[in-house]
Amino acid sequence: MDKNTLIGFGLILLILVGFSLLHKPTEQKVQQAVQHESVIDSAPDTAPEQTETVQPEKQASRQSDNASLIDSYGQFAAFLEGENQTYSIENDLMELSLSSKGGRIASVRLKNYVTHDSLPLILFDENNSSFDVTLISTNNRIINTKDLYFTPVQGENPQEFIFRLTIAQDQYLDFVYSLQDGTYLMSMDIRGQGLENLLSPSISNLDLNWAVKMRSQEKGRKFEQRYSMLQYKFMGDDVEKLSESKDDTKSINNRLRWIAFKDQFFAAVLLSKTGLISNELNSRLENDQSPYVKNYALRSAIDFDMRGNREAQLNFYFGPTKYSILRKFDRGVEKTEQLDLDNLVPLGGSIIRWVNVGLIIPMFNFFGSFINNFGIIIILMTICIKLLILPLTFKSYKSSAKMRLLKPQIDEINSRLAGESKAQERSAATMELYKRAGVNPMGGCLPMLMQFPILIAMFWFFPASIELRQESFLWAQDLSTYDAVITWEANIPLISKFFGNHISLFCLLMTITNLVYTKINGDSTGGGTQMPGMKAMMYLMPVMFLFIFNQYSAGLSFYYFVSTLFTIGQTYLFRASIDEQKMLKQLMENKSKPVKKSGFAKRLEEAQRMQREQIKQQAKKRR
Secondary structure, three states, X not given: OOHHHHHHHHHHHHHHHHHHHHOOOOHHHHXXXXXXXXXXXXOOOHHHHHHHHHHHHHHHHHHHHHHHHHHHHHHHHHHOOOXXXXXXXXXXXXXXXXXXXXXXXXXXXXXXXEOOOOOEEEEEOHHHEEEEEEEEEOOOOEEEHHHOEOEEEOOOOOXXXXXXXXXXXXXXXXXXXXXXXXXXEEEEEEEEEOOOOOEOOOXXXXXXXXXXXXXXXXXXXXXXXXXXXXXEEEOXXXXXXXXXXXXXXXXXXXXXXXXXXXXOOEEEEXXXXXXXXXXXXEEEEOOOOOOEEEEEEEEEEEEOOOOOOOOEEEEEEEEEOOHHHHHHHHOOOOHHHOOOHHHHOOOOOHHHXXXXXXXXXXXXXHHHOOOOOHHHHHHHHHHHHHHHOHHXXXXXXXXXXXXXXXXHHHHHXXXXXXXXXXXXXXXXXXXXXXXXXXXXXXXXXXXXXXXXXXXXHHHHHHHHOHHHOOOXXXXXXXXXXXXXXXXXXXXXXXXXXXXXXXXXXXXXXXXHHHHHHHHHHHHHHOHHHOOOOHXXXXXXXXXXXXXXXXXXXXXXXXXXXXXXXXXXXXXXXXXXXXXXXXXXXXXXXXXXXXXXXXXXXXXXXXXXXXXXXXXXXXXXXXX
């Protein structure tokens, strides 16, 4: 250790010693401190005296708070404190939990269903839902039932569960819940007795606030979110909805028969026979990382008599959006009184929905009544549909075959009347050939167009059918969602968003069969007659289907796959059954016969002739 370090340590030591000597307490101060400690030890009752001096201040604060609560809540202030307890009621289909705080439905579990990962299917619980009734006191103060603690009471009906706020013997507010076996409906009656002196006399209805975050229950989140929506029905009128693809809000003054918070296959529906008024509806998307798909909120009002002469009656439907269940509510009911809850099943609009309701669903239910394998049911449905439209398909094929047989003569017309200046004349000559040979160039298109409603109906039917949910076939574990055989975790720009992080095998097979059919169909119709680029477009369409349907229902891709296989088989069957040489001979005979023209055809032909003459004269003038 060097000299400078020793000098430094010495100086520090001198400073510490000097500081302690300067601040050493005198003997008088030490004696005073000892006496003070002895006084404290010999006087144990001084603490209570100090507590007594503080207690009146706290008590005054509490009294002030109580006075404020009584001013705001009146006699309902007595129900602001309590312990939240839950009570369970159930039937054979669902189990509901009721909360004493707010007297509300806290959670709903559907017994016959589970989530995609085999967990109990909870439609909503206490943490992601809220329901309260707003009351207005005589001094115009707002009282929310969500802040009040209800007490369960025994009702006369054993199927009823009653939550009550008892102000006096003849003054109370009841929330009465009723649940019966064999139904997803639950009734809620709001009964008031002798409340006219407690609530504002100008109030003739109750404000309702209901909010639910709909859980993600399915594997395919993108498709689940697309089918999740807030729907509502006007009294005696149509069913409408908020946007399912973006956040949406709407205010509706008309009375609504019901309002539904819906995900892909399940719904929570609030119904009122007298109608919900002054409605404010809100639907908000949740992000992809959220355990919820949509966030719904409703603010509405319902008629109410606080004297007890008329109760406010509500009903809730908590269950699957299954067409056969929802349609039962309207059996034997007049059209103006029907609920139309079956509109919660998205089956397409106008004609497409009619095809699904009138043809596809009855056929599906018929096969499902005695077959448990839904893959076989889809195959049988495909066969029936193919047989149903077989005449149209055969007519379309014959028309295409005639066009192919006339191709050499059409090529001759094109070479003889080549050039843009002769386009009108070339078109007229081609139409003349078709007419004389007895060929309708639209004959192949019209039958195909008539098949489109069925194809589009199936497009809507399979993703909306809860019957396919968690039903397996071959490698597909769930026909209601995609059947991934290859998956990856990496987020690939554009690909992950639109295609997904997987490859669906049924979708891939559908794409391959469509490419094969495109090749066969091109050979059958004569690919050389197609416009430049059209052939490439025909092959591009099946590849686009791979991107479009990769995240769709495996049942839908399987149907299109099987349907295309049958179409390929029909094509070869038609080829074997048609003698093309005989058909060509008939076309030539038709061509040699005089064509009987109608008056309209003569006028049309004359107009075309005059138009050609005008074009020739204009061409001469330009020269």
